[in-house]
Amino acid sequence: MAGLVRPRHGRMLGGVCAALAQRFGTSANTMRVIFLVSCLLPGPQFLLYLALWLLLPGEKTATAAW
Template sequence: MSTLQRPKSGTMIGGVCAAIANRFGWSVTLVRLLTVASILIPGPQVIIYLILWAFIPKEI
């Protein structure tokens, strides 16, 4: 497992899904699909994504 950092490459919007996938050794595509699917369910998912985007550091 690596640290939780948004990668420089391989990101689509903010790199949050790629950071989570890299941290836990999951498929980036799977995390992205789950994120999009969760947005269809009512709740604060978009706000959580934006907060994570702000607080997960970018890879140096």
């Protein structure tokens, strides 16, 4: 199983919602709606998003085998 990485395709801002959607087997749009609704509740959701954006590695492109 691959680790949690931000995909190169299908992301809007940083790819955090797309990465979480891949991890939990849902669509990226569903994860985005969940995030936006959670922002209506008190808590550090925006800071968590920024932290995940900084900490999650980006998906690497495929390189030619030598």
